[in-house]
Amino acid sequence: MTEPAPDPARSALAESVLEIERHVAEGGWDGPVRVFALVRTQEALLTEPGLAAQLDPTVLAAATAQPWHLTSIEQEDLPAAPDLETLLAGLSWPPTVEGMAVTVERVVLPPDAEEAMPADGSAALEYLLAHPERQDVRLAVGALRDGPSWCAVRMRGSDDAGQVGQGADLVPGLVAAVRSTFD
Template identity: 55%
Template sequence: MTEATPAPTPRLLGLRQAVVDLERYAAAQGWDGPVYVFALVRTARALADSPALAQELPPEAVEAAREDPEHLTSIEQDGLPAAETLEELLSQLAWPEQVDGAAIVVERMVVPPEAEAGLPNDPAAALQQLLDHPSRQDVRMAAGVLRSGESWCALRTRSNDSDDAVAGAPDAVPGLVEALRATFR
């Protein structure tokens, strides 16, 4: 007998919706986009702290906050620090206490492990060989974490580029989830 998966908490449901919305936001911009980083704040608390914010948010977000205290508002981060790698970028981020969570949307190329066997020593030639591999998949990954520990990931492949083909799970991209969690330490 297997143990039943517990029902998601309201907090996890709020995070899941925010991450899915962010993946759709990136999808609307098209493929080959930049890295997007977002602060996540509980909408109801943000409105209580700053009532004038209601004029800046979409009406549906204000209404959602009235009905759901776990509803999250995403704030895109501009002016990110220069970084050579995603890991370096995330290692430079830290969040003030008012931020309840963080999310990131990135695109990556995925190939089967055997595609990396026998790659040329020249980095440019190796990259081109991977780009030309017939089993290559382009994947957009959106991951979000809350300060309280919850996480959610949404994944879309270029070959199945539709909203109803987006997969999701709390730990679908564990390395990305852990790197985001580290921004709160």
């Protein structure tokens, strides 16, 4: 039985999400939410020919060879929002944006520890921050318009690019929120 050919859109998205995660990791931990528009590099080069001079030659060569090659464009001056869900719900993209990605840091607990978390907000935060099994993680989640999604997860306790977990739907709630920006 032969293995199916890799999906070029999914491969390009996975590569882009990992590149974004590495870029954000260079800034260290305790950073803000960051949002990136994803555009097909070949199309961007057609509309903005000056972009070629700004790209590394290896990136330019990859973009020339791969129609699905993506360029990420960090979105600055994001609107103020009380939480990530509200921020993402307020975003929309023009048709030239093929996809989007977001990075966010979170604290996670094992499921049994989550069940014991107090209902009161301030008590829950105190419990979360003091829990001995807590893990700080950075999530990088991207999705293409009407296409695949990809997630990268780095744990602060094993802060190594070789230890980044990845997969199509590792953080389903955040994938759904990212997809909602295309509605």
